[in-house]
Amino acid sequence: MSKYTSVSIPLTLHKRLEKLIAKKTGFKSVSDYVTYVLREVVAMHEMKEVPEPFTSTDLAEIKERLRALGYL
Amino acid sequence: MANPPHGGKLVQVKQSSKDSSALAGFKQNQKLQVSKETATVVSNIANGIFSPLEGFMGENDYLNVLEHMRLENDVPWTIPILLLGPHNHHFGSGDQILLVNEADQPVALMEYEGNFEISREEYAAKVFGTDDKAHPGVAKIFAGNECAISGKLKAAVKPDHGDYADFTLTPKETRILFAEKGWNTVVAFQTRNAPHINHEYLQKSALALVDGLFVNPVLGKKKAGDFKDEVILATYQAIMANYYPKDSVVMSVLHYEMQYAGPKEAIMHAIMRKNFGTTHIIIGRDHAGVGNYYGPYAAQEIFKEFPDLGMTPMFFREFYYCTRCAGIASEKTCPHGEEEKLAFSGTKLRKMFADGEVPPKEFMRPEVSQAISKFKHPFVE
Ligand SMILES: [Zn+2]
Numbered sequence: 001m002s003k004y005t006s007v008s009i010p011l012t013l014h015k016r017l018e019k020l021i022a023k024k025t026g027f028k029s030v031s032d033y034v035t036y037v038l039r040e041v042v043a044m045h046e047m048k049e050v051p052e053p054f055t056s057t058d059l060a061e062i063k064e065r066l067r068a069l070g071y072l
Numbered sequence: 073m074a075n076p077p078h079g080g081k082l083v084q085v086k087q088s089s090k091d092s093s094a095l096a097g098f099k100q101n102q103k104l105q106v107s108k109e110t111a112t113v114v115s116n117i118a119n120g121i122f123s124p125l126e127g128f129m130g131e132n133d134y135l136n137v138l139e140h141m142r143l144e145n146d147v148p149w150t151i152p153i154l155l156l157g158p159h160n161h162h163f164g165s166g167d168q169i170l171l172v173n174e175a176d177q178p179v180a181l182m183e184y185e186g187n188f189e190i191s192r193e194e195y196a197a198k199v200f201g202t203d204d205k206a207h208p209g210v211a212k213i214f215a216g217n218e219c220a221i222s223g224k225l226k227a228a229v230k231p232d233h234g235d236y237a238d239f240t241l242t243p244k245e246t247r248i249l250f251a252e253k254g255w256n257t258v259v260a261f262q263t264r265n266a267p268h269i270n271h272e273y274l275q276k277s278a279l280a281l282v283d284g285l286f287v288n289p290v291l292g293k294k295k296a297g298d299f300k301d302e303v304i305l306a307t308y309q310a311i312m313a314n315y316y317p318k319d320s321v322v323m324s325v326l327h328y329e330m331q332y333a334g335p336k337e338a339i340m341h342a343i344m345r346k347n348f349g350t351t352h353i354i355i356g357r358d359h360a361g362v363g364n365y366y367g368p369y370a371a372q373e374i375f376k377e378f379p380d381l382g383m384t385p386m387f388f389r390e391f392y393y394c395t396r397c398a399g400i401a402s403e404k405t406c407p408h409g410e411e412e413k414l415a416f417s418g419t420k421l422r423k424m425f426a427d428g429e430v431p432p433k434e435f436m437r438p439e440v441s442q443a444i445s446k447f448k449h450p451f452v453e
Contacts, residue, residue, distance in 0.1 A: 053081070054247070071241075
């Protein structure tokens with residue numbers, strides 16, 4: 001189950017975020033907002049590090065099947 | 073370059089023939105019979121359609137999905153993938169279990185991890201948002217077992233898709249296909265219906281903004297009144313041959329049992345298509361819904377919860393032919409009332425085809441209507 005932990009951010013930033021989410025609807029708390037933004041950022045970085053999951057043999061065989069089926 | 077797979081890894085379970093030695097290593101009492109639908113889930117896990125899952129969920133993933141719509145490792149996931157079976161088994165942790173189909177033929181070899189009880193009431197409430205047994209997904213959960221058996225797949229038998237084999241592509245294949253076509257952005261279209269003009273318009277509106285369109289109709293168990301699998305395929309072949317550009321559209325089928333879970337299923341639809349390598353998905357009105365259980369645009373709203381989904385949803389209002397506009401319009405573009413909207417209910421449409429009639433060409437392409445008319449019984453009974 002998801003558990004929670006604390007991350008320290010400067011109080012000044014916390015206040016700015018409070019003001020921001022008070023104006024923007026959709027976020028219940030600064031924690032919700034920070035979680036949302038961090039997930040977005042983390043996913044962006046993770047996506048850059050994924051290698052293609054096939055070998056050159058796969059590639060040749062699959063291209064042949066795709067050609068035979070009329071996809072290529 | 074195709075969209076990276078969900079959770080960062082395209083799962084590939086070793087595929088084998090049904091008498092392969094890859095399936096050996098189990099004892100005679102370690103067999104478990106699974107339904108046709110579960111066998112389809114097995115093959116979807118094996119091909120990476122459910123990446124990053126490598127098998128059936130354990131309790132931690134299950135509870136986290138119900139409670140937070142995420143796997144234990146924080147990856148977005150909205151509908152549990154469970155192997156629900158009987159309590160009276162004698163499996164121990166690490167045992168190799170042979171999953172067999174109803175004809176006692178091997179489906180996969182799974183390494184047993186454990187089991188846990190689910191509450192069907194909790195499952196229904198959290199996944200479907202209702203305990204109404206008239207909901208097909210709720211009815212299915214209440215008709216099934218409560219013991220969830222978890223474990224990783226070690227080897228899986230390559231399924232025989234029969235007449236659909238030539239239209240079935242794996243994520244590995246579509247990823248290579250999109251790359252060969254030079255598409256960087258690809259929008260997926262999920263459907264369980266024969267194409268109406270409004271679907272065509274929806275798909276083409278989305279295609280205008282990306283490199284390619286991936287039409288991915290769902291074949292498998294559906295509810296009464298839905299089009300049969302063979303009709304869906306035949307109608308899409310008809311519309312593609314006559315109205316779709318070959319260099320920017322591809323179609324392959326997805327073997328999958330609809331859950332009718334509305335918004336939560338929309339996220340699963342996006343995850344599966346992400347694994348096929350698409351970057352976008354079309355989400356229209358009442359996506360994956362049934363009856364009046366979900367708001368018409370609830371399946372669009374839910375995407376706000378997932379900044380890390382790695383798929384861009386493309387939201388559309390419903391399209392229709394407006395007699396006043398004399399063209400295809402949507403609630404967003406047309407000011408006219410319901411009376412100007414050309415619409416046929418499912419019931420009306422089924423009656424039309426039964427009476428040997430076809431809908432007007434402003435509602436359905438004549439080639440599509442003809443393809444349906446060729447079937448004596450086009451609808452699931
Ligand atoms: Zn109009």
